[in-house]
Amino acid sequence: MVTNSGISNVITGFTGVNSAQLVNDLVTAQLEPKQSDVRNRQNLNQARISALASASSALETFSKALGEVLNGRQLTGNLVSTRGDLVAASFIPGQKPQGLPATVQVSQLAAAQSMVSASSFASTSSTVGEGSLTITTSAGSFNVTIDSTNNSLGGLRDAINATNSGVTASIVTDNSGSRLVMRGREGAANSFTVTGSGGAATLDAFAFPPAGGAGMNSVTTARDSIINVNGIQLTNASNQIDTAVPGVRINLLAAAPGTNVVISGDQPTSSVKDIVNEFVTAYNDLRGALNSATAPGLDGASGGPLAGERAARDMMRSMASLTTKQLTDTGAYRSLADIGVKTNRDGTLTLDSVKFDRALAADPEGIARMLEPATPTAGNPGLAKAFEDVKTALKAPNGSLTGAQNRLNKIASDLTKMMEKVEEDSDKYREQLEKTFAAMDRQLTVLRSTQSYIEQQVSVWTNSGDN
Numbered sequence: 001m002v003t004n005s006g007i008s009n010v011i012t013g014f015t016g017v018n019s020a021q022l023v024n025d026l027v028t029a030q031l032e033p034k035q036s037d038v039r040n041r042q043n044l045n046q047a048r049i050s051a052l053a054s055a056s057s058a059l060e061t062f063s064k065a066l067g068e069v070l071n072g073r074q075l076t077g078n079l080v081s082t083r084g085d086l087v088a089a090s091f092i093p094g095q096k097p098q099g100l101p102a103t104v105q106v107s108q109l110a111a112a113q114s115m116v117s118a119s120s121f122a123s124t125s126s127t128v129g130e131g132s133l134t135i136t137t138s139a140g141s142f143n144v145t146i147d148s149t150n151n152s153l154g155g156l157r158d159a160i161n162a163t164n165s166g167v168t169a170s171i172v173t174d175n176s177g178s179r180l181v182m183r184g185r186e187g188a189a190n191s192f193t194v195t196g197s198g199g200a201a202t203l204d205a206f207a208f209p210p211a212g213g214a215g216m217n218s219v220t221t222a223r224d225s226i227i228n229v230n231g232i233q234l235t236n237a238s239n240q241i242d243t244a245v246p247g248v249r250i251n252l253l254a255a256a257p258g259t260n261v262v263i264s265g266d267q268p269t270s271s272v273k274d275i276v277n278e279f280v281t282a283y284n285d286l287r288g289a290l291n292s293a294t295a296p297g298l299d300g301a302s303g304g305p306l307a308g309e310r311a312a313r314d315m316m317r318s319m320a321s322l323t324t325k326q327l328t329d330t331g332a333y334r335s336l337a338d339i340g341v342k343t344n345r346d347g348t349l350t351l352d353s354v355k356f357d358r359a360l361a362a363d364p365e366g367i368a369r370m371l372e373p374a375t376p377t378a379g380n381p382g383l384a385k386a387f388e389d390v391k392t393a394l395k396a397p398n399g400s401l402t403g404a405q406n407r408l409n410k411i412a413s414d415l416t417k418m419m420e421k422v423e424e425d426s427d428k429y430r431e432q433l434e435k436t437f438a439a440m441d442r443q444l445t446v447l448r449s450t451q452s453y454i455e456q457q458v459s460v461w462t463n464s465g466d467n
Helices: 006-012 019-072 153-160 203-207 270-294 310-323 353-362 364-371 382-395 400-466
Strands: 080-081 088-092 102-108 112-117 129-136 140-146 167-172 177-186 191-196 216-220 225-229 232-236 242-245 248-252 261-265 339-342 350-351
Touching: 019 270, 019 382, 019 400, 088 140, 088 167, 088 261, 088 400, 102 242, 102 248, 112 225, 129 364, 140 153, 153 177, 167 270, 177 400, 191 382, 203 216, 216 350, 216 400, 225 242, 232 242, 232 400, 242 350, 270 350, 310 339, 310 400, 353 364, 364 382
Parallel strands: none
Antiparallel strands: 080 261, 088 248, 102 225, 102 261, 112 177, 112 216, 129 140, 129 191, 167 177, 225 232, 242 248, 339 350
């Protein structure tokens, strides 16, 4: 007997398939390994980019900090004045002292013009009369108006101060009452006059020079300081002088004509040693970070993100050269190695204290000049300039750091395009599969129709056979 079960089973075997899920599974099976490979390469490359950027930033930070430390520290020791009661001396931040020792004589201190009202008032709220005062200085004329809103000794003080003329007013009070004090700036050019106009006669009490016998009493006259530095007479509007000895701020405390005051610097032993120790510590921190970033992978462990990176090796090699680089072309001590800075096997530095102390005792000023010259030159760049040159070479347009950054950025761009290509190919593969399964679905529809017809015929044949 002929049955339709065999044919039906053949057709049914192709039905019940979720073609959409099957397409997704096939696409995922092809896409995920490729995406994973590209993503892993992107992550590795990004880690290298980040590590290299960190190294470059650390190099920049170290160079800047070294320059600031050396520039802000005076490697000439401490300034000493033989007459601290007459002249005090200090370093000017950011400048290097020159021309020491220097001999100073103080003939005259600078002073500001000051005066006090001849008349006293019962209190700061006592009226002074309405009208105006004109303060005249080298900068111009400044008007002070007194009216019903500020007609008091305190109001006059505040009005004078509000002019910003360089003349300040204050009130002093004693058993006799309150009086107005006016004071200008130091220096002969900063003298001033005060005149009254158009008001009550009582405002004449604040005129100077006095008008008609009424006015302010002079306390001090404006004058310049007069000093002699190494035989040269200098005048200045202030008692703080920054221009007499390069890099040295002179503060005049008292006049003593004919008395020599010697300003000198003692040996810079402690400051030089502090600088070298700070440099070694900071250098070792930077070198240690680079050692970790470039460490090779051992026994299956992953290495540092910059393992095998040529730019990182160039950076470490350039830094290592600093110990033997000539920082000055004069004297017995011309490099860090000469004063006891040694390079260890791992590239970090160690200071040989015995050798350093011996060198420092022999020539402290020479070592100070080696580390921080007054004016860096090709033959005497100093430590900060030498490190700056290393950084500049590495980060120049054709430098190894710049080249590595450009190369890694190019790889990142290529990997992005590669990922886009993988996804584009995946989309095409999905489209191809969807077309294939759509064709299969159409064919199955035809087969099902054929199946139905055959089943009908088989049924007829079967029934006919039974008869």
